[in-house]
Amino acid sequence: MQELSWATPSVRQSLAALKQSPPFVYGLTNYIAANLSANLLLAVGAGPAIGSAMDWPQRFATGANAMWLNTAALMSSGPEALWTAADSADKAGTPWVLDPVAMGAGAPQYDAAVHKLLDFHPTVIRGNASELIALAGGSGGGKGVETTASSDDALAFIKDLAQRTGAIVAVSGPVDYITNGTQVYAVKGGDIRLTQVTGAGCSLGALIAALLANTDDALLATAAAHALYSVAAERASAAIGTASFATAFVDQLSLLDPAE
Amino acid sequence: MQELSWATPSVRQSLAALKQSPPFVYGLTNYIAANLSANLLLAVGAGPAIGSAMDWPQRFATGANAMWLNTAALMSSGPEALWTAADSADKAGTPWVLDPVAMGAGAPQYDAAVHKLLDFHPTVIRGNASELIALAGGSGGGKGVETTASSDDALAFIKDLAQRTGAIVAVSGPVDYITNGTQVYAVKGGDIRLTQVTGAGCSLGALIAALLANTDDALLATAAAHALYSVAAERASAAIGTASFATAFVDQLSLLDPAE
């Protein structure tokens, strides 16, 4: 296991590549997380488009440089929009991130619709421990969108999930783990208040997608996104409450300079 | 009529109970208010899930510790999702809050769908004066989602509504009133800018739900939520404009300490 942080040159190079060639990143997400996700992508220099308007899922999934799907998008469309987007991205070779929000929290129809997305070969799967354990077939025991398991609990499950799906799998927690099934990166730091800002997880999926656009090394891009989150959260830690923390966090992401 | 505030021990005890046993609170709301509602619940320590994705309305309304329904959720789903959630909560004994946004503002089909939710025995009904007067059968005269009546105008109507429905009814205004049909609590204070932050009313419904989860005294829990709003708004009052006020308000909610 290798630790990765903002001090790692390859992390800064990931961000530099994004800024040099700003990707168009398409996303399907829910209306709670969408605003933060879009603002976070704009803050680092990417160009987002979000939503399942008419023929967007097929067209934008095909035309975008990368895509992320937060499955709670199902709260404003049927599963067909997600499947169409995933299938289109898969066929077009658009790298894409699956965020299986609330998987295993007690809604079996929803869970089945999420599970079917694995058929379309996500490049990366990210989530909290309960969600990923459930997606891997374990008993995740999530409560709504909150996790009741730790990222350490999830480590064996995500390695297995990566091996079976061919995707990079990343779990968020006090320590984040990112794996391709054999190699594992660990990212420490951050701020507990990231768990008190709605959409912070979904937005991490969006940031991963943005970093996937300019590289073939999906493992590194995914780990780099976690490291950017960690350093921005630490630099925002002087904020007095949860809402000003969210503002400071996006501010700090917007100020990250690969050359600093 | 009894006045209630952050200085009242039972108000602090309500918040202490929430923090000791963080509830999973499920909500259906609209995409304008959802982000603030989720962040506000996270700020006080509750775990929110929002939205009508597939089987969530039936499953989460049954499994959650409490629920709130902002009827403007109808802008992203049909009325069946709301009726299913309300019916499931009613059958499972999940306490739930009805927020009849824009009731009486001139859209009769919408109003009829809202009115039908009374069949499912809401634990609490909260809104502005125009909305509650309209729900009680008076002429509320709302304009969109804004009220044209005062909370004093609404007092007789909400007492009557509480007696007929068995729900606690609460009206927001310069003075908030909370009643079970006979007893009335009054909560003063706050900040006029709460009316200039979209979703502040919906988020109050979410906070009421969170406080309902750990008590059988729905009247007190509802009044306590209004008192938490009032003190957080007062502590945020140094903010210079409406947007920084919203940030400071959530910050102050996140910092409220029952032991202070």
Add this chain to the structure above:
Amino acid sequence: MQELSWATPSVRQSLAALKQSPPFVYGLTNYIAANLSANLLLAVGAGPAIGSAMDWPQRFATGANAMWLNTAALMSSGPEALWTAADSADKAGTPWVLDPVAMGAGAPQYDAAVHKLLDFHPTVIRGNASELIALAGGSGGGKGVETTASSDDALAFIKDLAQRTGAIVAVSGPVDYITNGTQVYAVKGGDIRLTQVTGAGCSLGALIAALLANTDDALLATAAAHALYSVAAERASAAIGTASFATAFVDQLSLLDPAE
């Protein structure tokens, strides 16, 4: 071409008229932009209602003082809701603003649904250069919701579009241009970070609608809205990052005083 700014008396008079007679402004927009749009309207003193819940499109488009349609509303409803709202506003004489987000970005079904809205006589059309060039029949070359063309590139196209549709047409950019097809206003200033805050464009459409409510001079009202944006952005420019800029921008709009 005439330059317009906060120093122009008629701009302040537009804002004064809004504050003296606060309009009810109805909007259909998407869930990314809706929160900022609502908060921005509340910040200047207007009363917003947003969304396509049941009979709202027909009723609120008829009953409101003004309306704006951001066509990315299609991500949470079918095109009928937009067409109904536009048709109702047209028949009732409600002035309305069309914001053809992502027009020409590569999704032909979506583009066709947007184009059909021209049949319902928008009072104002606003957008970025790529979107308006595409709507005018040129090759806009947008990438998602981002523009790849400049406002100067769009000037000839928007004059033509205004002449053919009878609408005021306004393009945002380093210099904003607002035209009725013959007369052109230019508005300078602003802050590049307005392009890094999602929903800032949609919210400008909402502000235009709010200023349309109390005047017959749609050209001036549209230009005035751009000038209010410009001065608020300049006053917010001390913000360190993109998120605190967004907060400061709304704050400054809320503090604008026509008598200053």
